[in-house]
Amino acid sequence: MIVFTCADCGALLTSPVSQVALPAHAHQKYGHEPLPALLEPGTYAVNPEPSGPPWRQWEEIGADEAEARGVYAPTYALSYGPPGAVAVALGDVRGTVLIPERCDGYCCGLDGRDGPNLACARCGDAVATLIDDCSYWQVVWLDSRAVRLLDVDAPSYPVLSWEEQPETPPVEPIGAWSPVWEAAVAVALAHLLAASGGTRVVVPDGPAADAFRPALDALLPPGSPTKSLAPAGPGLPARAAEIALVPRHPQTGETWSSGAGVPVLLAADVWMYLAFNRNRRLRPASGGLPDGVYRDDPPPLLPFFPFRPDREVFLHTLARLPEVRQPWLRAIYDRVEDRRSSFPFWW
Structure with missing residues (x-):
């Protein structure tokens, strides 16, 4: 300590x-x-990263100086405070x-x-x-x-094993989407787009598809070629996929080593829910219950609008990935940044 x-x-x-x-x-x-x-x-x-004042606007900084500070796409202003x-x-x-x-x-x-x-x-x-x-x-x-x-000599904060990691539900007790989820999925989505290489990503049915598929389908071109995405981590069998959605330990920052596929990190508390709660949908359902959806009594609350990742967190993350300099990914960044493509961040 x-x-x-x-x-x-x-x-x-x-x-x-x-x-x-x-x-x-x-x-x-x-x-x-x-x-x-x-x-x-x-x-x-x-x-x-640097944080706090003073702030300098992008027009004053320029692309070369911004890249030297680890920012690869235009943003309104950058902090020149201490890192x-x-x-x-x-x-x-x-x-x-x-x-x-x-x-x-x-x-x-x-x-x-x-x-x-x-x-x-x-x-x-x-x-x-x-x-x-x-x-x-x-x-x-x-x-x-x-x-x-x-x-100092004091009892250390206990480090939980992968198996002990808690889950954060996607819906808060009041029936609103969790902001923790919206931020965590936004960060992973930026890295997932970079890993896609600009090709469509296929996500298997389940909570991961509910969280990522609408955004991927909206931002990436349809048709083939495609890359597959699958969760990989503690307690899951090995699956062949070009991209592996892996947990990031909230205490140590350690990344689960999947051994296959390009790893994309997701906060462990969100990953645990996606991996082990396949009987929960992240979108409202109407009419009869589809196959694989189980009934609670009373049923859990769900927001009246579909899940969406946090737009500002997404842009902040994507602007700091060197891959955003590729024309196809920069085009996605620009569309989302100037709101020409509001879907899937606004509904």
Whole structure:
């Protein structure tokens, strides 16, 4: 376990925490209500990309400089803040005070638009950014330049085996699609398109088809040639497919080694549901129950519109894949970015 301390005065800034992988939904904006905490208590994650102000618009940067920063397609603006920001749960922060003049937000809380809004209570240095406004996952981002990590003797956060990984259902208790799912599928979809090489991808029937097939059919050309996609991971028999949908461990960041096919990563909690809940549909059904669909009493709630991946998360991910420089994939990016092709992100 480690703690983070103030780089200037050495004051303690967090309780003991263990590192986990950065969630796919870390930078997602969703709805107009406060979202839950981004991370579990006792954990932290590192964002390798630059984040926060200052921001520079694409026209000012140019394609060459953007590519040097790992962005390969036009986006409105890029952060020129420091890389390596550290995400921690709000309840794990210690020894900080708000900076009143930086407490702006859109609606219900703080969104970090003015940069770090938490200062070290001992020396007054700006050390972190608290985000708890509506539409944002609640988190504190420690400024990598203002903190230091220190090993401490404390019980380690238990690392779950593949078999112990929990599932995140696609539908929330209120009957709305899960934003975690919309972000995780969007990230995987961007990588899946890159792996497709511009040819149609065939997805076997089941939850994976419900999640990915509408988007793939809308964005890739019809007809042959084709590539096959199949889930691969713990507890599943080996299947021959050109593309393997594999889980990414939420704590270690480890990728399941499928041994066959081009691997496309999906958050483990979403992958577990796709792999082992073939009796659940991700779209509303009308009339009689089709073969393979089982009845609960009462039946589970389903949203009134089909599942859709998160458009902004998709674009953010695709813009950072070198493959987007290929004309066919850049054309897909441009259509989605300027909303000429709203399907399958809007219905």
